[in-house]
Amino acid sequence: MKAKDIAKRVLSAAVWALIMGGEFLLIYKLTGMAEQIAPIIPEGGMIITSLAAVFIAFEIGIRLLTGTIFRYVLDGARAVTSVALLAYTTNFGVLRLAIPVEEITLKVTVDFKPILAAFLLLGVVSLAKSIIEAIDFASKKVEEEV
């Protein structure tokens, strides 16, 4: 592989990493959103940062390994990991918060299981798509060799 191609892939990886989570992480960290969310949702920072980090890491890997079967393996792994992480960090769709307001403590419960289920469904479809793509890629490689 030529140095020009490698540079292209690295640049592509950087741009897509920025699009697929980097820009959100920058907005979250630089605009003070993190400080505003932290007192209300203590786990919020961990959820957002870990999800963005997973997306960025996988996107870089996928872009760098374009043209190989590992691209599809990473694509499928990203679907599974992001869904598992989302489910785990959000307590499977039920968040419980305690917000102190003057002398009382408001106990807030947010149940968004239907939304999480929709994300899980999309994750499963993405995984299926990655598997089909990997099979397609492998079969084409075999055909080329023959």
Next chain:
Amino acid sequence: MRLAVKVIGLAVTVATIILIAFLGSMIYSLYTTFATGEAVYFGDVDYELSDGSITLIIPVYVNNTGLYDMTNINVTTVVVDGRGNQLSCATTTVPVVKRDSTWQGFHELTISLSQIVERNLTYLLFEEADLYTDVLMSFTYAKAMTLGVSVEEIEVPWGPPLYGLNVTDVTLRFEDTTPMAEMWIYFENRSPIDLVGALTVELRNADGTLVATGTSDLNTPSWTAWSGVIRMPLEDVDLITPEGEVWLYVTIGGSLVGPIVIPYSGLGW
């Protein structure tokens, strides 16, 4: 195969964008609705006395200015006394408040005075106390997210309707030739309701036998005192014993509350 994969990929991308846009609009809508501070609020409490129970009538207003409907709105309050005894539990449910619409109704919380006596919590009739209220409110927004907010142990002062109830000067005397028992009764109505009804007194001897009975009308507005002498004719003076009990019944709001038992001693001619 390639086309099928592309279609699936496109469908996933479009569905993800729609889902994220829906989530974003829902959070924004929820925030703007509640940022007004008037999305859900409670009015001034009104009190009603009926069937021997004090009912707190709390007006509830829901103003849905958001983009989505609020469904299954549920307001639940539980009142317990300082000893952990549950005095009341009430739930108000609103099936739906559509977007750009309002709803107003009442949340009614009933504390039964009869049950206070039955469950031996009569101290609440005579002594000031603090009650603790748990409030839970929940609703489903955009049919996708259920939000619940609860506040526990809100301290609410309790005003007893028969504060400082005192029965003194239980005496026997003849009125003309009729043997009479009489006693002086005093209490303050520190509850937010007006007591209108009757006070019935039973004099019972050491064996628990009814010796005499008398009744007096009650009309005691909130935060006023009542005192009076109850006179009761004696049918059989031989039943009188030096020790015994005074049983009090209060008829309020059309219901009889009692007996409130107060012992006496040293009664004689």
